[in-house]
Amino acid sequence: MEYDAYETIKFEKADGVATLTIDRPKVLNALNSDVVRELTDAFIKISIDEDVKAVVLTGGGQKAFVAGADISEMADYNATQGVRFASNGQGLFNIIEGCAKPVVAAVNGFALGGGTEIAMACDFIYASEKAKFGQPEINLGINPGFGGTQRLPRLVGKSMAKELILTGDIIDAAEALRIGLVNKVFAPEALMEEAMKTAKKMASKGAIALKLCKECVDQGLNVDLQSGLVMERNAFGVLCATEDKKEGMTAFLEKRPPKFSGR
Numbered sequence: 001m002e003y004d005a006y007e008t009i010k011f012e013k014a015d016g017v018a019t020l021t022i023d024r025p026k027v028l029n030a031l032n033s034d035v036v037r038e039l040t041d042a043f044i045k046i047s048i049d050e051d052v053k054a055v056v057l058t059g060g061g062q063k064a065f066v067a068g069a070d071i072s073e074m075a076d077y078n079a080t081q082g083v084r085f086a087s088n089g090q091g092l093f094n095i096i097e098g099c100a101k102p103v104v105a106a107v108n109g110f111a112l113g114g115g116t117e118i119a120m121a122c123d124f125i126y127a128s129e130k131a132k133f134g135q136p137e138i139n140l141g142i143n144p145g146f147g148g149t150q151r152l153p154r155l156v157g158k159s160m161a162k163e164l165i166l167t168g169d170i171i172d173a174a175e176a177l178r179i180g181l182v183n184k185v186f187a188p189e190a191l192m193e194e195a196m197k198t199a200k201k202m203a204s205k206g207a208i209a210l211k212l213c214k215e216c217v218d219q220g221l222n223v224d225l226q227s228g229l230v231m232e233r234n235a236f237g238v239l240c241a242t243e244d245k246k247e248g249m250t251a252f253l254e255k256r257p258p259k260f261s262g263r
C-alpha cells in the first residue's frame with residue numbers, strides 16, 4: 001500500500017500495527033484542515049492495507065495529544081466554512097470509528113475539544129497520567145462540532161456529558177478513568193509501550209472476527225436489543241464459515257496457540 005508523504009502527521013508501520021502521530025507540537029497538535037485531510041487519507045488506506053491489523057493514534061511532542069480544532073483557522077469562519085469544517089471532521093471521525101481495524105487512542109497530554117472528540121472515535125482510550133480531557137468549546141462561544149455532543153453522552157452518560165460540555169471544565173486522567181472515558185492510565189513513559197502491546201495483541205487475532213466484533217458493538221448501540229442480537233447471530237454465522245474459526249477451534253483442541261490468516 002502506497003501512503004502519501006504526509007506533512008502534518010507521521011505514519012509508521014511495524015509488526016502489523018500502524019502508528020499515526022498528529023505532529024504539530026508547536027500548536028499542541030491542533031486539528032486544522034490539513035490534518036483532517038491527511039488523517040482521512042491515512043485511515044482510508046489503513047482500512048484496506050492487509051499489512052495493518054491494528055492502529056495506535058497519538059500526539060507529537062511531550063505536551064499534547066490534540067488541544068482541539070485549530071482556533072486560528074476557525075476564527076474567521078463564516079457559517080458555510082463552519083459547516084464544511086465540522087462535516088469534514090465528522091467524516092474523518094466516522095471513518096476512524098468504522099475502520100475495519102481496532103484503533104487505540106494513546107492520549108499523552110492535552111486532549112481538548114476536537115482532541116477528546118477524536119479520541120472518542122477510536123475504539124478505546126489509554127491515557128498518560130499527564131493527560132487532560134474536556135470540551136471547552138463553550139468558552140469560545142461554540143458547541144463541540146466533531147461529535148462531542150453525541151459520543152461523550154454515549155460513553156459517560158447524559159448528566160456527566162452535559163456537565164463537561166456546559167461548564168467547559170477540564171478533567172485529569174484519574175477523573176477520566178473514574179467516569180469511564182478512558183480504559184487505563186499509565187506513567188507517561190509507559191503509555192506507548194502499553195498501547196503497542198495491546199495493539200499487537202489485537203493484531204494477532206482473526207481480522208474478520210475483529211471487524212465483526214467491532215461492528216456489532218458499534219452498530220448494536222445504535223439499535224434496540226433484539227435488532228442488535230440479530231446482527232450478532234448473523235455475524236456469528238459468517239465467522240463460522242471462515243478459515244480462522246476452523247483454525248481457532250482446531251488449535252484449542254490440539255492445545256496449541258492459533259495462527260490466524262484473516263480468511
Ligand code: CO8
Pocket residue numbers: 026027028030067068069070071072074082083085086089110112113114115136137140143144145146
Ligand atoms: N488551536 C490553535 N492553536 C492552539 C490551540 C488550538 N486549539 N491550542 C493551543 N494552541 C497554540 C497556542 O496558541 C500557542 O501558540 P503560540 O506559541 O504561537 O502562542 C501554543 O499552541 C502553545 O499553547 P499555550 O501557550 O496556550 O500553552 P499553555 O500550556 O499555556 O496552555 C492549553 C495549554 C490549556 C491547552 C491552551 O493552549 C488552550 O486552552 N488551548 C485551547 C484549547 C481549546 O479551547 N480547545 C478547543 C478548541 S475548539 C474545538 O476543538 C472545536 C472542535 C469542533 C470544531 C467544529 C468545526 C467548526
